Amino acid sequence: MDAMSETNTAHRPQVALVTGANKGIGYEIAAGLGALGWTVGVGARNEERRESAVEKLRAAGVDAFGVPLDVTDDASVTAAARLVEEQAGRLDALVNNAGITGGGPQDPTTVDVDRVRAAVETNVIGVIRVTNALLPLLRRSPSPRIVNVSSSVGSLTLQTTPGAEVGPVAVAYSPSKTFLNAVTVQYAKELADTNILINAVCPGYTATDLNAFQGVRTPQQGAAPAIRLATVPDGGPTGHFFDDEGKVPW
Template sequence: MSDTTNETTNGTAVGPDRKVALVTGANKGIGYEIAAGLGALGWAVGVGARDEARREAAVEKLRAAGVDAFGVPLDVTDDASVAGAARVVEERAGRLDVLVNNAGITGGGPQDPTTVDVDRVRAAVETNVIGVIRVTNALLPLLRRSASPRIVNVSSSVGSLTLQTKPGAQVGPVAVAYSPSKTFLNAVTVQYAKELAGTGVLINAVCPGYVATDLNAFQGVRTPEQGAIAAIRLSTIPDDGPHGRFFDEDGEVPW
């Protein structure tokens, strides 16, 4: 369910010359570093997160670093919460220049397809796919008010069917909930790209790499700062930049 706190409404309105971003799941890990990176560029950044205490702590930390950050109560699996998040952004900025759909879950384990608890699959899809659709559609009216709107969906190379089926490739463990949810997200990104072609709204997917976060018990080999690089880059592409494609820090990733 959605919640409200004073910090979501405190602060001055964002001026017309400052870019505005909303990052979901931005209270920690990769999402936080994406917010910090965009903030360092002088952007106003909405910290989307469902946990009130962690959201407030992230906003305070960003503000202490000089970022114009504001909290956005947001549970991507809840219609009312997402609608409330759109209202917070509209009240604070009146528009949105970049939406980074970063919030995600693994679905828990084990995830062997022959024995999996189907509720794990359902939960992964609800957050990683349906949540992205829910948030994107709610924020699109604000994105359309931007001169250069961008949408970045944080995916993973484990969602690449090309890589998953390449002989000898090592692309994550067997995971019938998480990996296919990212494949689904990639397919959804392509469908949005087809519908939004020619509208000025550029949408792309990004793989942050194997980042040490609580999703993998901090076993990843990359830092959250490194994981944020590609998403920040895609948030700031020019009007003739890529659309409907999949990237990591090193370049394009095959679907």
């Protein structure tokens, strides 16, 4: 890339891809970044909901584009990375928000192991798959950021603290987030000598269809920690786990 191209790239709007962005926390992350002037790729499997989200974001003044994306499918992820490159030519922030609970019940002694497998495939392997596919684009950014949307239920410290509020017994969902946290640390270690900052965030108990809208936080509140980490200045933290109040113990 020549000096003129570098200058032009530096002055273009920053670009983010948010997975699972057609609704809930993911949509609000996209909306929040868009409100800051970012161009946002709306990653989602469902075409109708994805395009509806893009239209809604555009109506609010956000420069948004749809990205067909199934994080569990290699071909879909490869095509998504190609589309982001064609649409934007770069990527400044990747927010791995797509996730599932795996369904219930999840008592470890009686669980259907397919529930565990599904949760890990989406919540962990999907994150690795998407991150690795988008890394070449992220490396073109002067300040690349990766944010993995986790949960405090993945904190082993909190899970083993008497009286801590960490939700019900869930051998699929909770350990999948513990696994995601560990993966985040490994990426941070490998990328320590680069300018890529990668962190995990907990949105809190947010009212979405993931919990039948029983959460006490709004999707906008749930999106705030991810937006903050996606836009953290150079020299910011990497390899850590945050919520609205600061660091969450691993």
